[in-house]
Amino acid sequence: MQLTLWTYEAPPHVGAMRVAAALEGVHYVLHAPQGDTYADLLFTMIERSAKRPPVSYTTFMARDLGGDTTELFATTLRDTYERFRPQAMLVGATCTAELLQDDPAGLAQSLGLPVPVIPLELSAYQRKENWGAAETLYRLVRAFAGPHAPPPGTRREARAADQPPRCNILGPCSLGFRHRDDVHEVTGLLHRLGVEVNVVAPLGASPADLARLGEADFNIVLYPEIAYQAAQWLERTFGQPTTKTVPIGIGATRAFVTEVAQLAGVDAAPLLDETLSRLPWYARSVDSTYLTGKRVFVFGDATHAIAAARIAADELGFDVVGLGTYSREFARELRAAAAQYGIEPLIADDYLEIEAKVAELHPELVLGTQMERHIAKRLGIPSAVISAPVHVQDFPARYSPQMGFEGANVIFDTFVHPLMMGLEEHLLTMFREDFEFRKQAAAPGDAAVNGTPAPTPPEVDAPPPLQATNPIQAPSWATEAEQELHKIPFFVRGRARRNTERFAQERGVSVITVETLYDAKAYFSR
Secondary structure (H helix, E strand, C coil): CCCCCCCCCCCHHHHHHHHHHHCCCEEEEEECECCCCCHHHHHHHHCCCCCCCCEEECCECHHHHHCCHHHHHHHHHHHHHHHHCCCEEEEEECCCHHHHCCCHHHHHHHHCCCCCEEECCCCCCCCCHHHHHHHHHHHHHHHHHHHHCCCCCCCCCCCCCCCCCEEEEECCCCCCCCHHHHHHHHHHHHHHHCCEEEEEECCCCCHHHHHCHHHCCEEEECCHHHHHHHHHHHHHHHCCCECCCCCCCHHHHHHHHHHHHHHHCCCCHHHHCCCCCCHHHHHHCHHHHHCCCCEEEEEECHHHHHHHHHHHHHHCCCEEEEEEECCHHHHHHHHHHHHHCCCCEEECCCHHHHHHHHHHHCCCEEEECHHHHHHHHHHCCCEEECCCCCCHHHCCCCCCCCCHHHHHHHHHHHHHHHHHHHHHHHHHHHCCCCCCCCCCCCCCCCCCECCECCCCCCCCCCCCCCCCCCCCCCCEECHHHHHHHCCCCHHHHHHHHHHHHHHHHHCCCCEECHHHHHHHHHHHCC
16 A cells, blocks of 8 residues: 555545536445545535535444444445335445445445345455446446347337437546537537437436447447546447547537447538637637647546647647656556557556656646646746636636537636646746836836835745656756746747757756856857
8 A cells, every 4th residue: 555645546436426426316435434435525515516416325433343244234225215205226335434345335235225226245355446437337237238139139129310419428427528518519519410318428317318238329428537438338239320520629529420320320520610729720820830830748537638649749739758657547548549659658657656757758738637636836837727627716606618629718718728828927027027017116006105215025046956757867956057947938948848858968967057057058169
């Protein structure tokens, strides 16, 4: 076991909570000790949900371990049903309670409750959050859609000629990165193609809705980390084909529209002929030359990381120098994506390893989770969040999808604004010695009081030098040299650092001084 300050994924029962909180008419009962009861915090504080999550706990304490914790679970389950009267119940244990081996599934079945009870055994010490969400959705789909499956060897009844094509949208759930807005955007695209949405699951679906999944002609998987397993089962059981394209970015959205049109048997041309995003225009404009060749590091869940790298490279002209994910179940897909950019994939869930890689690569933009945002801030690099895990500020009140044509506009702003603001900050720094910007000058509004000059603001300490990623080979930086380096525009600072370190290594210089920095500048300017 490794103690860590941050974690990319929680235990699998948190994934199950995310699915339960997204559904309607379902309640999740967790066998859990005091201290594992944090569902309200996740959904009402971070996601700002207007209702508390449908999760109840046994909440046993140390003194209960000497008694019958199984009876405590049975009592909690009966009381929960009587209080909430759900249409279905999920039962399971947290990672800590799993050690007791009280068998919540068997206990739930023995009570004979008048609603379906789906047991969840989530391998808390082998799996993590996204797998827990995927496994929970899969079990729910099998439990409610399974009884309506056609007999083996028979085919589902064909859709009537006058009935429009129908699809299911699978994957969006609670605590997802912009999931609600994505569903709205993708549903709009489908309606414009003449495709009806049969069921969206799990977000907003009831057990009765899950029972109707087999009525659709095909399935759209928006988030493979959550819905791929359930979609595979539906394809095997009902013969429903599944989309392969996730519509994040202009190119992927156009490919998605084409793929859906082929599955639905409709014409995609009218929708594809419309100009629905400003990203392509700006990417071709003269102003975009400032963005060309910017070095970008991308990390997140596999779906969003792969999409962000593709947009950065193919639609904005960035240079992808790093690509990674914490989603080990999708390591193969990420390795294939990294190979397209000729870079080594980074598959890890240790934020310190990711931080070391960012420091080594010296990117000019970091696209990642909230952890990479903190890493980039410490290293003085512009950043943007493109993937869960996220914090409260990444659940905006405004409409802010990631998918579809409007999602491409949002992504364009997300990627470009940190670079533009970073340029503005650099210009202020560049001219800070001018009389208007000198450190001794009072800020607007800081007028002298009673003839006494405004106090001089304190000197700001320069950021501490980064630790060398390889202390044996990489030279260290003197404080004065590090301060001088930060006077160089941020968009070429990484290259200046790399060239100076290479210059020093080739000459056996162990500590880079201001003189070394300018010697390297003169050398590479020839």
